[in-house]
Amino acid sequence: METKKCTSRQSHFAKKRYILYDVNPLEGFNLRRDVYVRIATFLKRLNAEDKQYQWILVLPPWGPLYHWQSNHIGSQIQLKWGMFFDIESLRKYIPVMEMHEFISDYPVNNGKTTIDIIYQLRNDKNMYETGIFKEKNMIVSCSNGPVSYKIIHDQQYTGFFWGYSNISSYDLQCLIFHGTILNLKNNFNPNLYRSIMFDHMEIPLHYTYGSTEYWEARRSMRYNSILYNIAYNFTSKYINLMEHMDLICDLKNNQGKNLSQKPPQTPVTHGFDLTVNGIAFIVNFLDHFTETYLVIIDAHTKWPKVLNLKKIMEAYGLLEKFKCLLARYDSPIHVVTDGGPQLSSASSLSIEASSSCV
Known part of the structure; x- marks a missing residue:
């Protein structure tokens, strides 16, 4: 198991690097669209600056959303982005793939897809108490707050993962974060990690809001x-x-x-x-x-x-x-x-x- 773990983490031969993300479960459709725009502008810049790797955004399946209460229309979990958006239009802006494509494309160990690391983002509560807001990217103990994941017998982390029981993670780190999404680049470490997941991705802020780049990213989100x-x-x-x-x-x-x-x-x-x-x-x-x-x-x-x-x-x-x-x-x-x-x-x-x- 340890050999497989190291092999997956230290694979320098594949150029592909996968970024996964999720947001607060209570967030609605429009906020999730806005989070996508933040990440898309960031990844476009990253791919332009870093030619050694190809950064691919894995689209988190839709549902269940709190506002979706129409149970009579069928299942509202693991819905593909292609059910709402024109995927080819998204791909004209940045490389993206649906979750099922990621599961097929990514190496599988013992029938499971194991992400290299999860960063669970947290707000800095002290900033609201002191009124002093400054950029922060600090690893903290996960025991100091709620954790959405738990460790299982083979030293891997399991959680909701959009309802997929065959997805887990090798590592989990909790991160107090405040600032624009650009500052997350410090946590990528592509020489060590091929796949990185950020939970609570609604916390990082836009760095291009209202700019031409922002509207180009938003325009790529055409409905199907x-x-x-x-x-x-x-x-x-x-x-x-x-x-x-x-x-x-x-x-x-x-x-x-x-x-x-x-x-x-x-x-x-x-x-x-x-x-x-x-x-x-x-x-x-x-x-x-x-x-x-x-x-x-x-x-x-x-x-x-x-x-x-x-x-x-x-x-x-x-x-x-x-x-x-x-x-x-x-x-x-x-x-x-x-x-x-x-x-x-x-x-x-x-x-x-x-x-x-x-």
């Missing part, structure tokens, strides 16, 4: 085509969104590959057109006192971009604004308008960017 079709069918049946929009541009995927396809039997002239995997932009004009603004909203992320038109409502001025928009996101696949005749060709807005774009 099944959910988009459900949303499309619902909005088509119950909501007339064209009352609130002047233009919808379904653009090429910002990764360069054209993934925009309309759902079957959805004419371009339909009141609301939501593409599968494409980028839908809702464009409106907003008058505020003496100013006019062009408001562009990503229909998927709801992230707005507001451009001050500075009283320029002539066709030439608007054309300049759209040139800049298309220079950034590429030409539309198709366009739906409610202010005039429908555009029958994407070439209607295939225009060159001007030097005024910033």
Whole structure:
């Protein structure tokens, strides 16, 4: 057993290094999505800086969540990320794999998948008492607080592990942590560990919140085509969104590959057109006192971009604004308008960017 343990820990021949994580069981869907963004931006930077290893994020299965009380719809444990998100879209940002893929890919000892080490993160209670908040990354005795894992007869640690009885860990360390997620790099030690799990990963903070990198990571979290079709069918049946929009541009995927396809039997002239995997932009004009603004909203992320038109409502001025928009996101696949005749060709807005774009 000890020989196998050392062999697994000190394997210098495989470039793959696996990062697993979990969060407080009471946290909901949106917080878990936000935790993913924190880790994703971190791992992208790590892979860019460290070419010796390939850092892969293992996606923790969903469920059971406290807010999910609909027991009549079936099991709500060990749900794959692919049930909600487009995995290939996630992989365009960082290397990820589902838990079942990790179990298949990782070396197995005696029918079990054994992680090299778990770091159970804890908040520093003294900071709340003293009011002095500073970065901290300190190993402490696990006996000083609640522990989610217990040691078993063969000197390994067992726990919930998303409901998998064949997953355990060789080691457990408790870590008082405060600061951005970048500081966890000190705990990786890739020469010794091939797989590392961080529990209570909601504790590390963003280091890129609100930046371009943050929104790129968040944009990669596209829902899968099944959910988009459900949303499309619902909005088509119950909501007339064209009352609130002047233009919808379904653009090429910002990764360069054209993934925009309309759902079957959805004419371009339909009141609301939501593409599968494409980028839908809702464009409106907003008058505020003496100013006019062009408001562009990503229909998927709801992230707005507001451009001050500075009283320029002539066709030439608007054309300049759209040139800049298309220079950034590429030409539309198709366009739906409610202010005039429908555009029958994407070439209607295939225009060159001007030097005024910033």
